Amino acid sequence: MTSADHLSSSLPVGDPGRVDERYRPFEHLTTDNCELYRQVMGVFVRAKQEFTVHLRPEDVHLGLVPEERPSLDAVAVALGRLAKWGNLRADPDTGRVTALEDFYRPRHIYQLTRAGEAAEEALGAYDEALGRRGELQAVALGDIALQLRALLALAGRAEPDPAVTHLALLALVDRFSGLADNARAFMNSLQRTVDLHEAEVEVFLAYKQRLIDYLERFIEDLVTRGAEIAGLLEDLGTPLDGRIAPLLRVAVEREAADAAPDVVAEALAAAERRWLGRWDGLRAWFLSVPGRNSQAKLLRSAARQAIPQLLAVVRALNERRAGRSDRSADFRELARWFAEAPGDDDRHRLWRSAFGLYSARHLTIDHEALAERDTAPVPASAAWRDAPGVRISPQLRRTGSYERRGRRASVQDRSEAKAYLAELASKQAEQTAAVRALLATHGEVRLSDLDVLDREAFRLFLLLLGDALSAWRPGTASVSATTNDGTMEIRLTRMPGGGIAEIRTLDGVLWGPEHLVEIVDLARAEPVGADHD
Structure with missing residues (x-):
């Protein structure tokens, strides 16, 4: 054949x-x-x-x-x-x-x-x-802000050019769709990356560092660029009564211009629904409303949570390399011992030593019975009626338990461990209080007037700043936000024409739009109306 x-x-x-x-x-x-x-x-x-x-x-x-x-x-x-x-x-x-x-x-x-x-x-x-690898596109954030500024300039004209307006809106939708799709694909694949248990340790550690740097850089860009985009979206307003409404109407009419005469009304309605949905989706991605956080804030939270998960995987890998107990490694070593055992008798002894699992006949076997079995072995295939009997303790017959009951173990004294934990918690609380005291401004100051921040203070400041920027609402010039534990409050006020602020840290310089900021340490704030000597 x-x-x-x-x-x-x-x-x-x-x-x-x-x-x-x-x-x-x-x-x-x-x-x-x-x-x-x-x-x-x-x-x-x-x-x-x-x-x-x-x-x-x-x-x-x-x-x-x-x-x-x-x-x-x-x-x-x-x-x-x-x-x-x-x-x-x-x-x-x-x-x-x-x-x-x-x-x-x-x-x-x-x-x-x-x-x-x-x-x-x-x-x-x-x-x-299937083969697509999502990416967190920090460059796309800058492009979206650029397109929004272009639309804001077109909205200020009495008669914007229809072709330029339509192309600007299409470019914005295309860039935003790519950002949203890639971010969704990246976060879906991130957990699979965290679960890389079979990868080589050195390769994973090298990749881990690049991924963490990548996430940190994107989080910083999302905080700064996201606030700028949210402000531009607030200036353009809603698609029904905002400054963007005439521009969307131009795009709707231009898309429906090529429709057949008998379906012009249906084409206009479909184009209007499509553009209203696109703009509402863009606003929902960057603007939070009461009862619903923006997708940008959720993405930032997910990216932050991925960093400690990666570090946990790295810690587990380091423990494995250091020789810490690992169940899978123990079973592989035990399998090698079974394979290298010289005979079945040795494998049976290894089985008894490793697992202690015996047939029902041997549930109450003792050292004397084991010695007797060594001198006169009984094959496993022997029937019950042909095998010698097993001596059972009268204690088992009477109480159902082979061992005698005695005094219960005394309660362990854990006062020393509790004292250590209390001391450790006190030290951590003092360090946190010191960081809060360092960040407290005692009134409104410019962002550029903040002192040089150490790493702990800068990390807390970024959390406060991110919560404040994500809490902006349309038509507001200032905003306030409180940390989850209720110990810190930040109040942020816009400064139109204030320029660029520089905040110096031990790791570099953070640039952003100038604002007035007031940070209050609520844990140390005195109650209103308190008497002073």
Whole structure:
């Protein structure tokens, strides 16, 4: 039997009664020779991109990967199967007929059908979606802010250019859609990255550091750029009565301009729903409302939570490298001992030592019984009636327990450990109070007037600043926010035309729009109306 005959006999022909005719072009995905079919279809897709319409079996054969290239007969059989399923169309090849007998020899040229081309496009989109790696695009945040400033400038004109307005809105939607899709894909794949237990330790540690730096950089950009974008969205307003409303109307009318005369009203309504939904989605991504946090704030929280999860994985890997107890490593070592044991008797002793699991006959066995069994072994296949009896303690008969009951273990004194924990908590509270006292401003100051902050103070300041920026509401010039534990409050006020503020830290300089800020240490704040000596 030739390779072509073997391939032909192993390829099942789809049953039209069981498979919907519309989906038969996907039938080649469930056969034994799926890989060959995918390679053949890939040759046709590449040929179409090069504007080649028809291919002969010899052309397809040469287009396959040389290292994995099957015989020409196998390719011919695969082409016939694909034509039967509707992926390809087979036409008689009369261009090379030179003799009468050539008319009776089946020769075909093949080309993609509409169904086959649609199936390849669907499979390509599927592969792309599965292999896509999401990214947190800090550059996209700057592009979105740039497009919003351009729209704000167009909104200030009496008659904005329709083409420029429409293109600006399309560019904004395209950039925002890419940011949202990539962020969703990144956060979905981040947990799989955290669960990389089988990766090499050195490789994972190196990748971990780059990923943490990447997350920290994006969080900082999201705090600063997100506040700027939120402010621009507030200035543009809602799509119903804000400054963006006329621009959206221009985009709606321009998209519906090419509709047929009898469906103009439906096209206008569909375009209006589409643009209103896009703008509402953009506002929901960057602006929080009572009872619902913005997607940017949720993304920032998820990115922050990923950092300690990565550090926990690193700690577990370091413990494994340091020789700490690991159950999987212990079982692998035990399996090696079983494999290296010289005989079954040694394996049985190793089993008893490792697990202590015995048959019911040996539940109450003692050292004397074990010594007796060593001198006169009893095979495991021995029946109960043939095996010697086991001496059972009268205590077991009387109480159901083999061991005598005695005094209970005394309660362990944990006063020393509690004192240590209390001292540790007191020291941590003092350190936190010192950081709060360092950040307290005792009145409104400019951001650029803050002193040089150490790492702990700067980390707390970033948390406060992020909560304040995410709490902006439309039409407000100032905002206040309180930490979750209620110990700190920040009040932030805009300074139009204030320029750029620089906050110096031990790790570098943070730039941002100038604001008036007041940070209050609520844990030390004196009650209103307190008497002073």
